[in-house]
Amino acid sequence: MVPLLLVLPLALILFGAGFALKILWWVAIVVLVLWLVGFVARPRGGSSRWYRW
Numbered sequence: 001m002v003p004l005l006l007v008l009p010l011a012l013i014l015f016g017a018g019f020a021l022k023i024l025w026w027v028a029i030v031v032l033v034l035w036l037v038g039f040v041a042r043p044r045g046g047s048s049r050w051y052r053w
Helices: 002-040
Strands: none
Touching: none
8 A cells, every 4th residue: 555655646746737738838839830920921131020029
């Protein structure tokens, strides 16, 4: 019983970290796609940027 109580929190932490990292990968992919779309669809007027910062 004691080994189970020691392994269960570790398994939950690792599962939570894996799930969070998977979500972060999807967020990174979405941001990259938006950046590429903005880079391609920028105005033609010289060196103007499509973003405000």
